[in-house]
Amino acid sequence: MSGTPLVDAWRRARAEPRHPLQIPGHKNQFANDETALGADLLAELVRDDIPQQGGVDDNAFSHRYLEQAEALWAAAVGADHCRFLVGGSSQGNIAALSAVARPGLPVAVDRTSHRSTHAALVITGARPVWVHPRIHPEFHIPVGMTPGRIAAIEEPVSAVFVTSPSYVGTLSDVAALSAAAHDRGVPLVVDQAWGAHLDFIAGRGALASGADVSVTSVHKALMGYSQTAVVSMRDGRVARAHLDRCVDLVATTSPSGTLFASIDATRAVMEREGAAALDTTIGLVQRMRRRLAGIAGLVVADESNMGCAIDPFKVTLFLPGTGVSGFDLGEALWRLGHGPEAADRDTLVLTVTLMDDAAFVDEATRIITTLIDQRRGDARAATPTSVWRIDPDVVVTPREAFFATRRRLRLVDAVGEVSAEQFCPYPPGVPLLAPGERVTQETVEAIVAAGRIGRVAYSSDPTLETIEVIESLSP
Template sequence: MPTDPRGLRGDAPLLDAWLRFGERPPSPFTIPGHKQRHDLVGDVVAGDVPLYAGLDTMKLSSGVLADAEARAARLWGADFCRFSTGGATHANQAVALAVAGDGDRVVVSRTLHRSLLLGLVLAGLTPVWVRPEVDPATGLPLGVAPATLRRALTANPDVRAVFVGDPSYVGTVGDIAGLADAAHEAGVPLVVDAAWAAHFGFHPDLPRHPLQLGADVMVTSAHKTLPAWSQAALVLARTGRVDAARLDAGVEATATTSPAGAVLASTDAARALLRRDGHALLRRDGHALLGDAIAATREARDRLRGVDGLTVLDGPGVDPLKLTLLLFGTGADGNLVERDLLAAGLPVESADRDVLVAVVSLADTPASLTRLTTVLADSVRRHRGAPRPVVGPAVYGVDPVTSMPPRQAFFAATETVPAERAVGRVCAELVAPYPPGIPVLAPGEQVTAAALAALDQARRAGVRIAYAADPSLRTLRVVTKRAGRADAAR
C-alpha cells in the first residue's frame, strides 16, 4: 500500500490523488495497457498511474494538476507554473518556442545545454553567443559577466530574449541579478536554465533562486536535487515581460499527451516538502533536511582538503550541495578513481581525467558522504602520479564564425568527413570539451583551423569531448556543399 511518511498529502493534491488511486484501485478500461497488473511484466510498472483517468478524470474535472501548479507558483514566487514530465529538456524547448519567433535573434550563453540548442532549432531562433568567464586556476566556467551581456545587447539591439544556464554543471554560480538588470535595461526577458537549482532559495546557506534575483523565466529539474521521479521538471515565470499564453502553448506543443502521474505527483510532493511551516506533526521540513545535507557536504569538503594536491571547489560562488573535485595536482586519473567508486557501489555524476563531480541532495546523510569521501580519498592516494597543469581557458577562446542559423544547419543534408577536410565547411553538430562544456563548434558555424586546434589540444589534455558523433575527432559532421550553396542563394 502506498504510504505518505512525511504527511505531505494534505498539501499536495497530485500526491493525494496518486495515493488514493492505490488505496482504492479501479478496474480501468483505459490506458496504460498493463491495467495495474504486476504479474505480466513485473513490478517495473508499479506506481504507473496516468494523469488522465488516474490522478484525475479523463476530462480533468477535479483540477488537481492546476491546483498543484498554482501551489508551486506561489512557493517560487511566480505568476506562472507548469509541470513537465519530459525534464528540463522539454521545458527549455517550450520556453524557446514561447519567447521569440522564427527568424528572431536571442542572446545565448555559450554554455548552453543540448536541449536549449534543440529549442533554438525548433523555434527557428538565431543565437548571439556570449561566453562565460573561465577561472584560470581551475579551467571551470564562472558564468556570463553582466558587462559581457551589456556589450552583446548594445551591439545587437534587435534581440528578443537572453538565455543563460546557471548554476553550471560543476556547481559554479553566476551573477543572475546583474544579468537580469542588464537584460531589463535593454527591454528583454532573462531566461535561466536552472536545471541544477531546484533547491536554491530554500535555506539561508543556499543561493537565492533566479526568480528571486530578477529573472523572468526559470526552468528547473525537480529530479536532480529534489526527491522527485526522473524527468520531473518545472517552468516558472513572472509574466511582466513574457506572455503566459505563449508559454502555456509552448509547453503543450512539446509535451506528451499521456503524462506520467507518478512523475507529476512526485513533483508536487517535493514542492510540499520544501514548504516550511514548522509543524512538528507534519514531519516535512525540507529546510531542516537541506541544512543537514549542507552541513554534511561542508564536512566532506573539509575531509577531502586533507588529500595532498586535491582541489575542492568551494566558496560563495559554488553550490553548497555540489561536490566538485579537481585532480590536476594529485596526478591521479579520475577515470581510475571512478572505477574504484563504481566497484564500491558509489557512482558519481561525472568523472573524467581531471574533474570529478558528485551530486548531494537532501536525501543524503553524513554516513553516505563519509563513505564516499573515504573511498575517494583512498583511491586518489592509490592512483597518485606527477601533478599536471590545468587545462587553461585559452582552449575555449575560439570565436565562432556563424555561417547559417542552427535550424537550417540541423535540417540540412549532411555528410561525415575527416576532420582535416572539414576546415571551411559548415558544422552540423555540437562539439564541446567537458567541462566546462563551452562549445568550440555548434551547428551552423564554420569549422576553422583554430577550432580544430583547440579541440585537439583539449582532447590531448585528457578532456572529454562531449556531444560530437565521433568523440575521437577523427571525423566531423558537416553540411553538404550543395546544401550550403542552396542556403547562400536564399
C-alpha cells in the first residue's frame, strides 16, 4: 500500500457535484454557489469542508481510506498502530493516558505536563504520582526528565507519562526513560506534541527511542491543519484495542475529512521531501542560533548551556543579560506580524518549521537583533517561572476534586484548603494549581503574579480574586 488514500479520496469528493440529503448542514453548497445563503460570510471558511463520513468516504467507511492512511503514517514513523485525531494532542494525551491508567491507582506523570494530561487524570480517576524534570539552575526552565527520577518512584505505578520536547524546546533522553519505565515493567507514554518532525529524523522520535505510546501535533511542527494530531503506539505493553477505545471515548463522531487528509498529505510530503527539507531547516535554525548568540548578553539555548538535547526546530532565548523584557520584545514581534511561540519576562521561544526559508529566517534574525539593541538595558538575574517548579501536595485525586461539592473563597483566604479547580497560565498551559492539590501561600502568590502579566486560564473567576475549593467529596 502506498500513495495518499485520504488526499485522493478528498480530491474526488471535492470535484464531484454533490448536494447531499444528509449532513453537513452547509451541504457543500459554498464550493460553487456564490449566491448561497451567507456565502459572503461563510464561503471561504467552509468551502473546503468535506466530512469524512458521507464525504471523503461513504457512510459505512467502506473504502477504509482512513485506516489506509493511518497505516501509512504508522509505517512512516515506525509505529505498529496509530490513530488520526482532530482534537489535537489534547485529545491524544487524554486517550493515551486513559489507555494506561486505572481509577484510583497511581500513575507517574510529569508535573510539567500540559493541561490535557491533567484532564485525563480527571477522566480516569487515576492518582498522579508527580515526577519532576531537572530545572536549569540559572535559567529555571525544565531541562529533561532523568531516568533516575523514574527509578526512584516508590509506588507501583501503572505507567510513566512524560513530555518531550518541553514547551521551551528542551528534550529528555527518551531511550533512557523508556529503559527506566520498562525496568519497572510499565509502559512509557511521551507527549511529543511539539515534536512531530522528530519522527521523521532517524532515531529521534519517541517511539524509535523505545516509548510505547506517543502523541504528536501535526499542526505544530509540521504542516497539518490546526487541530490535527496523531497518537501512535508499539505493540507489547499497551493493548491496541484499549487505546482505540480511549481514542473513541473522546473523539467526535463527525470528523472533518479535510483535516484528516491534511495529515495524510503531510506524511506523504515528509516521505517524499522531508529528509532534504529537514536538513535545510535544521541548518537554518543552527545559523539563527549562532548569529543570535553573538548578541551581547543574550544566551541562546543549546546542548552545552542547557545540558540536554534541544529541539532542532526551536530557538529559545534568555534575555536577562541584555536587560530586555521578553514581554516587550514579544509584543514588538507581534506588531511586525512575527509573533513568537512564547514570551515571558526572561525567555523568548521561537518555532521555526519547514515552511520558513533562509530569507525569512535571516530576516527574523536581523529584526530580533535590532529590536534587542533598541531596548537594551541593565543586565538582571533571571526570575524563576513558577509553573516549572510546582511540587504540589496531592490531597485527593483530580477526579475526586473535580466532582466534589465546592465553595467559593477569596483566593488569599484559601491557603490550606484543597482546590477544586485549575489555574493555568498560558503559555505554557501547565497548571499552577490543579484540582485535588493543597492551596499554599506560594501558589496563591504565583497565581496573582501570573495574572498580573498574562492570561491564567480555566479558573471559574477570571479576576482571580476567588477560588472554588472542596467543601465535601461527592458520595
